[in-house]
Amino acid sequence: MVMRKGATDEEIQAVVDRLQKEGFGVHLSRGVEATVIGAIGEDRARLEALGLEAYPGVEKVMKVTKPYKLVSREFHPEDTVVRVGNVQFGGGEVPVIAGPCAVEGREAYLEAALAAKAAGATVLRGGAFKPRSSPYSFQGLGEEGLKILAEARELTGLPVCTEVMDPESVPLVAEYADILQVGARNGQNYPLLKALGRIRKPVLLKRGFGMTIEEWLSAAEYILAGGNDQVILCERGIRTFEASTRFTLDISAVPVAKGLTHLPVVVDPSHAAGKRAWVPALARAAVAAGCDGLEVEVHPRPDESISDAAQALSPEMFKAMMDEVAAIASVLGRRVPLPDADPVRAAAD
Amino acid sequence: MVMRKGATDEEIQAVVDRLQKEGFGVHLSRGVEATVIGAIGEDRARLEALGLEAYPGVEKVMKVTKPYKLVSREFHPEDTVVRVGNVQFGGGEVPVIAGPCAVEGREAYLEAALAAKAAGATVLRGGAFKPRSSPYSFQGLGEEGLKILAEARELTGLPVCTEVMDPESVPLVAEYADILQVGARNGQNYPLLKALGRIRKPVLLKRGFGMTIEEWLSAAEYILAGGNDQVILCERGIRTFEASTRFTLDISAVPVAKGLTHLPVVVDPSHAAGKRAWVPALARAAVAAGCDGLEVEVHPRPDESISDAAQALSPEMFKAMMDEVAAIASVLGRRVPLPDADPVRAAAD
Amino acid sequence: MVMRKGATDEEIQAVVDRLQKEGFGVHLSRGVEATVIGAIGEDRARLEALGLEAYPGVEKVMKVTKPYKLVSREFHPEDTVVRVGNVQFGGGEVPVIAGPCAVEGREAYLEAALAAKAAGATVLRGGAFKPRSSPYSFQGLGEEGLKILAEARELTGLPVCTEVMDPESVPLVAEYADILQVGARNGQNYPLLKALGRIRKPVLLKRGFGMTIEEWLSAAEYILAGGNDQVILCERGIRTFEASTRFTLDISAVPVAKGLTHLPVVVDPSHAAGKRAWVPALARAAVAAGCDGLEVEVHPRPDESISDAAQALSPEMFKAMMDEVAAIASVLGRRVPLPDADPVRAAAD
Amino acid sequence: MVMRKGATDEEIQAVVDRLQKEGFGVHLSRGVEATVIGAIGEDRARLEALGLEAYPGVEKVMKVTKPYKLVSREFHPEDTVVRVGNVQFGGGEVPVIAGPCAVEGREAYLEAALAAKAAGATVLRGGAFKPRSSPYSFQGLGEEGLKILAEARELTGLPVCTEVMDPESVPLVAEYADILQVGARNGQNYPLLKALGRIRKPVLLKRGFGMTIEEWLSAAEYILAGGNDQVILCERGIRTFEASTRFTLDISAVPVAKGLTHLPVVVDPSHAAGKRAWVPALARAAVAAGCDGLEVEVHPRPDESISDAAQALSPEMFKAMMDEVAAIASVLGRRVPLPDADPVRAAAD
Numbered sequence A, B, C, D: 001m002v003m004r005k006g007a008t009d010e011e012i013q014a015v016v017d018r019l020q021k022e023g024f025g026v027h028l029s030r031g032v033e034a035t036v037i038g039a040i041g042e043d044r045a046r047l048e049a050l051g052l053e054a055y056p057g058v059e060k061v062m063k064v065t066k067p068y069k070l071v072s073r074e075f076h077p078e079d080t081v082v083r084v085g086n087v088q089f090g091g092g093e094v095p096v097i098a099g100p101c102a103v104e105g106r107e108a109y110l111e112a113a114l115a116a117k118a119a120g121a122t123v124l125r126g127g128a129f130k131p132r133s134s135p136y137s138f139q140g141l142g143e144e145g146l147k148i149l150a151e152a153r154e155l156t157g158l159p160v161c162t163e164v165m166d167p168e169s170v171p172l173v174a175e176y177a178d179i180l181q182v183g184a185r186n187g188q189n190y191p192l193l194k195a196l197g198r199i200r201k202p203v204l205l206k207r208g209f210g211m212t213i214e215e216w217l218s219a220a221e222y223i224l225a226g227g228n229d230q231v232i233l234c235e236r237g238i239r240t241f242e243a244s245t246r247f248t249l250d251i252s253a254v255p256v257a258k259g260l261t262h263l264p265v266v267v268d269p270s271h272a273a274g275k276r277a278w279v280p281a282l283a284r285a286a287v288a289a290g291c292d293g294l295e296v297e298v299h300p301r302p303d304e305s306i307s308d309a310a311q312a313l314s315p316e317m318f319k320a321m322m323d324e325v326a327a328i329a330s331v332l333g334r335r336v337p338l339p340d341a342d343p344v345r346a347a348a349d
Helices: A009-021 A044-049 A106-118 A143-156 A167-176 A190-197 A213-225 A253-260 A269-273 A276-289 A315-331 A343-348 B009-021 B044-049 B106-118 B143-156 B167-176 B190-197 B213-225 B253-260 B269-273 B276-289 B315-331 B343-348 C009-021 C044-049 C106-118 C143-156 C167-176 C190-197 C213-225 C253-260 C269-273 C276-289 C315-331 C343-348 D009-021 D044-049 D106-118 D143-156 D167-176 D190-197 D213-225 D253-260 D269-273 D276-289 D315-331 D343-348
Strands: A025-030 A035-040 A058-060 A082-084 A087-089 A096-099 A123-125 A160-163 A179-182 A203-206 A231-235 A265-267 A294-297 B025-030 B035-040 B058-060 B082-084 B087-089 B096-099 B123-125 B160-163 B179-182 B203-206 B231-235 B265-267 B294-297 C025-030 C035-040 C058-060 C082-084 C087-089 C096-099 C123-125 C160-163 C179-182 C203-206 C231-235 C265-267 C294-297 D025-030 D035-040 D058-060 D082-084 D087-089 D096-099 D123-125 D160-163 D179-182 D203-206 D231-235 D265-267 D294-297
Touching: A009 A025, A009 A035, A025 C025, A025 C035, A035 C025, A096 A106, A096 A315, A106 A123, A106 A143, A106 A315, A123 A143, A143 A160, A143 A167, A160 A167, A167 A179, A167 A190, A167 B167, A179 A190, A190 A213, A203 A213, A213 A231, A213 A253, A231 A253, A253 A265, A253 A276, A253 D276, A265 A276, A265 A294, A269 A276, A269 A294, A276 A294, A276 A315, A276 D253, A276 D276, A294 A315, A315 D315, B009 B025, B009 B035, B025 D025, B025 D035, B035 D025, B096 B106, B096 B315, B106 B123, B106 B143, B106 B315, B123 B143, B143 B160, B143 B167, B160 B167, B167 B179, B167 B190, B179 B190, B190 B213, B203 B213, B213 B231, B213 B253, B231 B253, B253 B265, B253 B276, B253 C276, B265 B276, B265 B294, B269 B276, B269 B294, B276 B294, B276 B315, B276 C253, B276 C276, B294 B315, B315 C315, C009 C025, C009 C035, C096 C106, C096 C315, C106 C123, C106 C143, C106 C315, C123 C143, C143 C160, C143 C167, C160 C167, C167 C179, C167 C190, C167 D167, C179 C190, C190 C213, C203 C213, C213 C231, C213 C253, C231 C253, C253 C265, C253 C276, C265 C276, C265 C294, C269 C276, C269 C294, C276 C294, C276 C315, C294 C315, D009 D025, D009 D035, D096 D106, D096 D315, D106 D123, D106 D143, D106 D315, D123 D143, D143 D160, D143 D167, D160 D167, D167 D179, D167 D190, D179 D190, D190 D213, D203 D213, D213 D231, D213 D253, D231 D253, D253 D265, D253 D276, D265 D276, D265 D294, D269 D276, D269 D294, D276 D294, D276 D315, D294 D315
Parallel strands: A096 A123, A096 A294, A123 A160, A160 A179, A179 A203, A203 A231, A231 A265, B096 B123, B096 B294, B123 B160, B160 B179, B179 B203, B203 B231, B231 B265, C096 C123, C096 C294, C123 C160, C160 C179, C179 C203, C203 C231, C231 C265, D096 D123, D096 D294, D123 D160, D160 D179, D179 D203, D203 D231, D231 D265
Antiparallel strands: A025 A035, A082 A087, B025 B035, B082 B087, C025 C035, C082 C087, D025 D035, D082 D087
16 A cells, blocks of 8 residues: 555554454555555455555555466466367467367368368367357357367367357356367356366466456466366457457467466467458467467358458468468477377377 | 459459359449448348458458447437336436445445435445456355345335346346346356346446447347347446556447437446546536436445445445536436435325 | 565565665565565656566566656645636636637638637637648648737637647747647657746647556656646547547546646547537536536538548537536536627726 | 438438539448448548538448558558668568667667677667656767767667657757667657658657557658658557556557558567566567567666666577577578678678
C-alpha cells in the first residue's frame, strides 16, 4: 500500500490495524515522498478483498505476489512435458497441431486429416462444437463430429484435439478427444475450467483475446488446482487498436509466459492473422521466439471451407511452412517432430 | 470485396463465380483505384465463411450488413421496455440496481438490502455464484446465496438480479432471481446464452471487456433468437492501455448501442472504476449520456466487504449519488424511480 | 523492487549496494512470498535510469512516486483557474470553446464565429495549422488563418484558441491566439512543450490518443517546469479496439485527472465521437463527470466543411446541447458562462 | 457509403448529388439489406473531408483506396533498398543497428561503439537528443553528443543512426548522422516529417505506439512526398492492455507492412520488451518474420547506463543473439552482414 503524500498518522494506522486484524504481518516504511505499508502473508486473494485502495489516504495498492501458485515456475522449476500418444509438448519438441477449423463432414474431414498428416502434422485439430459470434453461423456437428474425429485418429494414427464449450459436455468430449481445447471466448469460463480440472486428459488453454498473461496463467491454475496438471497454454492474439490483422499476435507472451510458468506454450498463428498470406511468417516467428508447438489451420481446398476459410493454409503452403519452422527450431536446438509415415506399418516393424 | 489495384480479370472472375455459385447476387464496380465486387444476399454468416479475403487479387472484404437482426433497431424501431415487477428499463425510466457484489452471509445481506433500498435502489443485486480470476478467491455461496436473495426480496419488496455462470444452473437461478445476469467474462459463452434464450425471464447481459459493441449485440441476438426478448444490455468498461482505472468505461457505447438496438442499455460504473471515489462521476456521466439504468455496488460498511470492497459505495455516498443522477435524468426528461417506502403498507393501502 | 521468490542474499545485496552507491536510502522488507527493497529518495528519473528490473533476482520494479511535481495536487492543493479575457477555466465555471475544425476562408470563418457565439460559445476555435495524417489533405491557411482568427476576435469579442505544431511557430501563434492548443499527435513533442513553457499565455494540452494519464500530466509538467503555469488539460479520446467511434472517450480521465492535478480539465467530445449524432451525449456526460469546459466543433453548414465535417454540429444542434449542459452543470453547482450579447455595448456599460 | 436499411430515395439522392458536385463518379448498388453508393475518384482526402457519414440515412463510410501512394507497393512493386555506406537495408540483407540508448559521454560511448562492433553491429546507434516523458530526466548531450557520434564513426568505420526531434534541428543532425531517426513519439509530427522530406539522407521512421500501420505508412508518405525516398520503417511495439512488457511488439506488422509497401521494415525489440531477458527472443522472431534489419540496445555494462538500462543487452548477450539471428536469416535465404574487422586494414587491402 502506498499512502498519499500527506496522509495522516490516523490514516496510516487505520490501514495497519485492518491488516493486523486480518492476520497479515505489517511492515512500515516512511519515505520522503510517500509512506509504504507492506502486508506480509500468503493470501493475496484475501488481501485484495479488503479493498484497501479505497481507505482514506491510500494512493494505490501494488501486488507483489502472484495470483497463481501451481502453474508458477517458482513452485515447479522444471519444464512440464505434456505427452499425447507419441507426441510431447515441452522438453525441446515443437509439435504442430493442424487441420481444418471445423469438422464439416465425414469424407471432407478424413481427406483433410490425411492431407494434414502428409504435410507434417503430428496432432489433428477440428471443431465439433464451434463458438460463433452469430447464432446463425454453422455451430458444428456435435457428437457426430466427435465420431468423425475418432475415425480420423484411427485412420492416421494421430491424436486429435477439439474444443469443448461447456462443463456438461466435458465427459463426452473427453471420451473422443486426446486433447480438449478451451477456446479464447471461454478463457475465463470458470465452471468449464473446474470441470477440466476433474479429468485426466491434456487441456489446450487458449488465451482469451481480452486476457492478460497473468489472468491466463490464473485460468490454468483452476485446472491444476482441480488435479489435472496436463495443461498446454496457447497464445492466439489479443485485441488492440490495430485492425489490419484479425487480432494482434502477442509474440512477447512466449518468452514472458515461459519465464513465469513451467507449462508448455504453443502459438496459433492462424486466428491471430485472419489471412492465410501472413500465417507462415507468424508461425516462423513463434518458433523462433521459443514456443513449444503450433496450432495451424489447414484445409485441402481452403476456398471451399465453410468456417474461417480465409486463414486456412493449403497443404502446399503448410508443407513449405513446416520445412521453414523445422529449420528454425533446429537453430535453437529444438525439434519439430514428423508423423510416422504409416502407423500400421510402423506398428508391424 | 475490394480488389487490389492491378487485379487481373481472371482474379475478378473467380470471385464473381464463387459468389454466384453460392447463390449471391453480384454487383461489379470498376473504379480508377480499385474494383469493388458487391455480394447481394441476406446471409452474412455464409458469406463470411467463404473466406474471400484470401482469394488472389482480393485486398479486403468489407461488411455492409449487420451480424444481428432481432436486436436491431431497423427490425424493431421502438424501444423495448423490460418490466421487472413495478420497475421498468427503457421508456424514459432509469432504475438503479444496487447492493453488495457478493452475498456473503444472511444477516449481512439482509442488512445491505435494507440499506440499499433506504438509499433509493429499486432492484437488488448480489452474487451467489462469483466468477473470480483466482481459484482460491471466495466463489460465492451458491444455492444458499440464492435463498438469501429470495428472502431479501421478501423483506424489501424489491426484485433481485444475480449472476448465472453455466447453462446447467440456469433453471435453478431462474427459480430464485428476477433478473439473470451474464457477467463480462461470459459475454461470449454461447451455450449459456442459448440456455437463457429458452427461459422467459429478463436477462442483464454485460459487455465483455474485450468485446466490440457489434459482438455484444450479437450475443444478445443469441438470447432473442432463442425466443427470450427480455434483454437488458450493460456496459461496464473495456480493457485498454490506461491502467489508472480498472477498466475504461466506454461511455460512447450508450449512444452508439441505443442507435443500433431497441434494447435498454444500463451502465455499471463500479466495475469500470474499481475505486469508489470515481463511481459517482461515472454514474452521473452515464445518466447524462442517456442510459436506461445503473448497476452500482453498495455495501453498508464497504471496508468489511470481502469482494470488490474498493469499489462499493457506502449508503451515504450512494444516497448523494442518487440525488444527483435523479436531477440529471430530469434535465433529459427522464425519471429515476424510487422504491415504495414500505411494500407491506403500500400493499395494504 | 520486488525480488523473485528464492532470490539469493547476494542478489539482494547487489541491489542494495547499487541503490546506496547512487545515494538512495534503502528499506528492506523480507516476506514469506517475496523480499521487497524500497528505495527512498526524490529522484525518480534517476532511479528509473538504473534499470534495476534487469538485475538478477529482481522480479519487478514498482513506482511509488509520481513523475511530475508542479502539476500535482499534492504540490498545489487548490484548483488552478486559467483566465482568458472574461472567461475562466476552473473554479466552478464550465466555458465552451466552439467553432469549425479549420479556418477555411475569411468570410466562412467570420460567419461561423458569429454563429458559434450566437449559440453560446465563449471561446472560438479554428485551426490555421492542421496536422493531417495524409500529406495530400488540406494543411491549413497558416498565418493568413491566424489573421482571420484575430479578426473574428475583434468582431465577436471572444478569445480564440488555435493549434501550434512546432516550436519555431510558437512566437507567431502566440502573437495572434489567446489560447495555444497542442494537438493529440504532439502530446509528447517535447521541444514544442518546452517552447510553450517559455511563453506566458494559456496552453490547451490535448491528451495524445496513445498516452496514459500519467504521461499527459508529465507533458504538462514540461510546460510548468518552463515557467508557464496556465495549462488547461483536454481529454479527447484514446485508441482502443472499439471501432464504432473514431476514438474511445475516456470519461474516467475527468475524475482521475482532477484528483491528481490542480489544473482544469476540459473535454473534446467531437474528435472522440467522429460522428455528430453522438457529440451531444458525450458533451453531457463530460459535464456530468465534472469537467471544467468543453471544446466542440460547430459549423454553420457542417456538410460543406472541408475538414472533419462528419463531427461538426450545426448551430441548432449546438444550441440544444448548450441548454442541456448548462442545466446539468447547475445540478452540480457549476455554471456554463454565456457570451456577452454585444461586446461593444458591454464595454460601454 | 453504406446507406441504412430503410434510407429514403431523397437521402440516397442527397449523397449522390454531393458526390457528383464534388467531381466524383458515382456507382449505386441496391441490395436486399442495404444500398451501397460507391464514389469513384482518386482524391481520398477530399472525399473524407465531405463528412458523408453524418448525412441522413448514411450508416457508414468505408474506405477502399489507401491514403498513401508513393510508399505503396502498387505504385512501386520492387523492394526499395536503402544504402548507408557499405550497408544495405532491403534486398535480402538484414543489418543490425546497435549501441547504447543515449550518448552519455565521450569515452563511454567510444567504448560502447567498439564493443557493439566487435559483437557484430554494422550500424551504430546512440541518442544525442532524447525524448523523455519527464522534464527532469536526462535530455541528451545535444550537439556535443553528435560530435561524439561522428568520432565513433571515424573510429569504427560504421555509419551512425541518431534521433532528431524538431524540424529546426534537422540540418544540424543531418550534418553528423548517416541515418536520422524519428522516434515513436514523433511519428505524427508533420513539420518534422516535412523537414526530413527536404533532405537527402536515410530516415528511420519508428511507428508511434498509438499509430495504425496505415498511419505509419502515411507518415512515410510525407517524407517521400517531399522528395526523399530513403525511408526505413521501424516497428517498436504498440500500446495495449498487456502490461507485462513495456509495449506489445506487433510482429504481424512485418508481413503486413511488407505487403503494403516497398520500403524496408526493421524491428526494435528492445523498446518493445523493456527488459533485456526478452530481447533475444523478440529479435529472433522479427528476423524469422522477415524483417529487413534490427535495432538493438547494447551497452558494455548495462547496469551503469543512465537511460533505459533495463533493456540494454551486454555485449555477450548481443553476440549470442547475433549468432542466432544470422542462422535464422540464412534459413530464409537472407544474410545478416557483419562489420569489416578493421576498417583501416580493409581499406588498405
